[in-house]
Amino acid sequence: MKLNERSVAHYATSDSPADHTGFLRLWGGLGTPPTAGGAGRRCWFVLKGNLLFSFESPEGRAPLSLVVLEGCTVELAEAPVPEEFAFAIRFDAPGVRPYLLAADGPAAQEAWVKVLSRASFSYMRLVVRELESQLRDARQSLALHRRSPWKAGATGRSKPQASEHSSRLENGHSPSKDCSPGGSVEGRGSRLSGWASAEWELPGPASLLLGRGQSPVSPETSCFSTLHDWYGQEILELRRRWLQRAQGGRPARENKDRP
Amino acid sequence: MRYNEKELQALSRQPADMAAELGMRVPKKGSVVKRRLIKLVANFLFYFRTHEAEPIGALLLEHCRVTREEPSAFSISFLEDMERKYRFECCSEEQCQEWITALSRASYEFMRRSLVFYRTEIQKMTGKDPLEQLGISEEARFQLSSLKA
Missing domain, CATH: 1.20.1270 (Substrate Binding Domain Of Dnak; Chain:A; Domain 2)
Structure with missing residues (x-):
């Protein structure tokens, strides 16, 4: 399926307001195999409306990936590595693996879960x-x-x-x-x-x-x-x-x- | 850029805000008008071959401009390159107007503007913040300042 990718990438990097930004670790999803060490890949994430973009860094010129946040649920999850503040974006679509992400701390985790679950x-x-x-x-x-x-x-x-x-x-x-x-997000592991x-x-x-x-x-x-x-x-x-x-x-x- | 294609396909199967068979021409050299099923779901416009379940493609309707080209034809172009136009041909002027109206309100950015407008108006009239009652008054996306950029 085609997408007007150039316009989407332009929108991602335009100065229109971002709803949330920050570094997150990502495991699997979007073709990236889970890394052997289980450390995941650290990327810069930008939420604009119902679109979650990832970049190499905050200065990144082109988005690495896009997740369209429609028809998904966001819940707290277990990361492959302990001490990670992980959460998952799950889609109802057949054959779709959840996206496993982790924030740097509990506050960032809560903020991301909140904002992603209301992004649709x-x-x-x-x-x-x-x-x-x-x-x-x-x-x-x-x-x-x-x-x-x-x-x-x-x-x-x-x-x-x-x-x-x-x-x-x-x-x-x-x-x-x-x-x-x-x-509010109360207690880890609550759905x-x-x-x-x-x-x-x-x-x-x-x-x-x-x-x-x-x-x-x-x-x-x-x-x-x-x-x-x-x-x-x-x-x-x-x-x-x-x-x-x-x-x-x-x-x-x-x-x-x-x- | 990778994107969650399967999930986007799932979105294309959701109830449409608008759907019709229209003539469509993509901005490619030598392309001709083809009959397509056009479906508006949230801020995406999907286009299908008329007898296929999977969409050929999707257009994200952010930073786009909808222009009337002829009485019953309109085009969509994107801020990134306004010269590249997706052209759509409708059956009537009336249908054309309906699509133009729906498409120009289909973006998330439009929703955000409407929300901030309503919020401010309600606050002016009642002295209360309606989003505070919903517990979402702090969210960045609902702030007036988010419109300045």
């Missing part, structure tokens, strides 16, 4: 969806607090909002329940799987939505210009009413409602 695109998408609906709710409750003539002007928008809200209730689990992002795998294996909210061919973020609020327009509607409505009143053409009903 589907996890990111769940958090975005959750915040999207929180923002919608916040905006709704703000609208409810405003007892003013403009409430009438907002009814034009309330219909799509309501239908979106109910679709969220049908499909949307909170990511905190699905993936336990709040959990940390599930964080990254939940939405992959189960017919979770993401796959339910995606199966229907929907775009990653609901079109209603995903694009900044749409959001801008959305806010703008209220202002336009206010302005329309103000003009109406200024022209003396105000309906009596509105007069009564005004504070």
